[in-house]
Amino acid sequence: MGYLSIRQTSEKWNVSARWINDLCSRGRIPGAMKIGSYWAIPEDAEKPRDARLKTGKYIKDAIVRKEF
Template sequence: MEYLTTTQIAEKWNISRRRVAKLCAEGRIDGAKLMGKTWWVPDDAEKPEDQRLKGKCNGQ
């Protein structure tokens, strides 16, 4: 299994590097590992659903 940095995953998922790091810290990305100050994410990891947008489609 290959691992990618938060920068590489951010580009792949079209989100910010900071958001990827936050998802890793919250344990929402399976297989993500913190080595030193760098998060490493499996290259086949799936992007978690954005819970911040939950309910906004219904005008809430």
């Protein structure tokens, strides 16, 4: 199994290198490991689903509205 750098992975998945770094730091890419100050990402790793809210509204606001 080979490994890719953050830059190679960002080109493969068409997202920014900063976003890949954030995903690695949060443990969202299985098998990614830090070697010194660099991340090694398995070349067969799948792109994680985007967990950000798409609606533009916060969950907390939705819960408050339902309670009242």
